[in-house]
Amino acid sequence: MHDKGHVILNRLLNNCLVEEANKRENVKMHDVVRDMALRVKSTGPSKFMVKAKMRLTEIPEEDEWTEDLDKVSLMENEISYIPINMFPKCLMLSTLILKGNAGLRQIPECFLGNMPLLKFLDLSYTGIEALPNSLCSLKNLTALILCGCQRLERMPCLSKLKALKKLDLNGAGLLVAPEGIEMLENLEYLDLSCPNLGELPVGIISNLFRLQYLRKQKIFSTEVRVEEVARLEMLECFEGGFDWLKDFNSFVSKLNHFGRPSHYWLTTAVPEEDREGYFWKFTNNDALKRVTLFKCKMGGEDALVLPDDLQDLRIECCNTVRDITIFLKNLTQLQTYALDGCQGIECVVSSSSLIVMNNLEELSLWSLCSLRDLVKVEKRISSPIFSNLKELNVVACSKLNKLFPCELLQCQGLQNLEEIHVEDCLGMEEIIEWEEEEERNQPTTTTIFTLPKLRSLYLDCLPELKKICPKRGVMDCDSLNSICIKNCPEIRRIPLCLGRENRQPALPAIKVEIYNPKEWWESVEWENPNDKNVLQYDSCGAWVRVSHLSVRH
Known part of the structure; x- marks a missing residue:
């Protein structure tokens, strides 16, 4: 039904019967069509x-x-x-x-x-x-x-x-x-x-046996009400908030037993002043099955039960949990995952956890002050991790000093990655980590890290960032069309291979922004000198493509 609706809508747009209304992808009837329709109906x-x-x-x-x-x-x-x-x-x-x-x-x-x-x-x-x-x-x-x-x-x-x-x-x-x-x-x-x-009186929900959509911000402090909703056989879309994790877990367990609605958004402990921000309509979100956990105590006796078919998970300000991976083992359909302000989180996934998140498309990490590893390498990575990841956002994670262990790329992980955004990570030293011992063992060998679909690289406010990849490493990024480097004064080398050998660099469509001093520009090294030759430095501190490059200063 969703796809059929979009086909019809696109047909109306293409024939100028409706037009885009605003940035939220709404549409409205064209004024001329509207006036004509009203004139016809008035007679x-x-x-x-x-x-x-x-x-x-x-x-x-x-x-x-x-x-x-x-x-x-x-x-x-x-x-x-x-x-x-x-x-x-x-x-x-x-x-x-x-x-x-x-x-x-x-x-x-x-x-x-x-x-x-x-x-x-x-x-x-x-x-x-x-x-x-x-x-x-x-x-x-x-x-x-x-x-x-x-x-x-x-x-x-x-x-x-x-x-x-x-x-x-x-x-x-x-x-x-x-x-x-x-x-x-x-x-x-x-x-x-x-x-x-x-609270709703007991028995009201169970009488509404034809309900297909149910939404209430704060509900179900009793086991009876949880079961009332879980038993609604025709329920297709449910949004609900729970004050306590035990009620949330009970509801999810009963959904697993009675069957789940095709759309849901479950939340915990969202404060009154924040509720409007959390309870958007489903029409404004791509994910059909979402969970938002806010200020939950997890771990030990406070286990977390999540729906197996979950597509979108956001965990915010849950400070007692250090390892979230134990709750993610069965989430094979997870597409979007965000951690925000969870002060105890030290890693997102461990190589020994057997959780590879191969359906995950978007990963966002915000304000994780204890985060040290995106992937904690405890044993050799033998199978791809994050193989379908398209977008990675890492912001304000001060203890994170490297983004990717090299094993992650060597085992063909991140092959679908399109966007990397790293900002305000004060301890970040490397984007791709390479052990010093391995670098000494291969002093003359060039290691190529291939990110074939990477379109955008954004690095901002990383004062300790010294290397994008190892000294003898090269990032092969044929699809790259946007580079932005701001406030990264320690970078001395741009190890990006933007075009293949003996061919023109793939620069005519690229947009590049740089906010470092001209002295930095003069000293920085490029893997392919031709890439630097087709760029020039202007007085506003930006790299500029000589021909038709569009640049924002």
């Missing part, structure tokens, strides 16, 4: 009234609300008041959107009373404080959208809304769950991510 048998983003301060007069209206959108205006006696007779109305009228505080009791066919009601991001009892008369309502209604504290009983399939209360100000939710037997989508919402 058809079922009519639209669309006055979105027109800075309206008053709701349209009652005589504009005709009986043949099908859809009404007044979204993102400045409407703050609906007359208390306004009673529009819209017998055919199926959609009403008042989203984004932040000053709107209330919906009059009679306003919804004559809209018997209303199916979709969107009041999101309004200032409403309570909903009218007439809401309960909307027997055909299938979607009620109230996300972002921070002032909303009271709702009528929803038990009569038997047709309701979607209820979105994300960010609403409710203290207790709406009465009658357990009677909504057709409900498929339920978002209860209300920051102040307390």
Whole structure:
């Protein structure tokens, strides 16, 4: 379904029927197409009234609300008041959107009373404080959208809304769950991510047996509620937060027993002020199966249970754990892995652990003050590690003095690596480590380290970095198109082979940035002198390609 949707979307984009909306990869209908569609619908048998983003301060007069209206959108205006006696007779109305009228505080009791066919009601991001009892008369309502209604504290009983399939209360100000939710037997989508919402009574979730999407930030302090969710056979997408690791482990264990949803995001102990940053919608994330652990005590009796099909794992501020690899043995589908602020972590993976992470595509290490090894070599590496890794980010790991042991490349690891980003690692001395004894044993032999897919090399604020690779080593990087070296004054040699022998260097498409002094530029050695010859140093401290190279200073 995901792939089919993208095919359709690309077809619409290619034919200029929709266009890109912003950097978040959203799209919007082209203005001309939208205007034409509205013009057609305004003369058809079922009519639209669309006055979105027109800075309206008053709701349209009652005589504009005709009986043949099908859809009404007044979204993102400045409407703050609906007359208390306004009673529009819209017998055919199926959609009403008042989203984004932040000053709107209330919906009059009679306003919804004559809209018997209303199916979709969107009041999101309004200032409403309570909903009218007439809401309960909307027997055909299938979607009620109230996300972002921070002032909303009271709702009528929803038990009569038997047709309701979607209820979105994300960010609403409710203290207790709406009465009658357990009677909504057709409900498929339920978002209860209300920051102040307390525990759900036992039995509510288990009654919603058609649920496909469930989201709540803080739930399940009892074993009963964990099992209620785990038993939802139709659940496809679940986002939930757990205060305690034992509840998290219990839930994962039961998921392993009853079956997992195809999409999930599980978190632990996310503080109130950080929750919005952690609970993004799945549509904004590529990973379908995610776990975020925050300030968890792991190790010893506090074991960690993770879903076997996990694709995205982020561990933040879990300071008691020193070796995380014992929890990763069965994660054969892990694609994205991030460690942030875990003060006890000393290595990411050990050569003796038999964990090779060969499906991992992105690895990010931030603020790991005890980290000494990316791969701790305890015995000879005999099989590739990180063979599918594409992106490596290492930031603020002050005790890490080398990035890769040479064995990692010699056993054909990192052959798919495309981006290396190392920044603010004050103790970093080498990118590729080579034992001094081996270097003495092979004083004249050139060792080639091949990274065939490497496109970007970024080194910044590494004051102790002396070598990118051993003295007699060369990095063969035919795909490299971006080099950035900043604040690395101790580097004396650029051991990059950017093109093959007897051929023009592969430089015309390369972007190079350098922020070291000109004296450094004059003294630095290149593996291939031709590479340096086609570059020149400018007064802003950047390497510049003589021809059409695009350079950022």
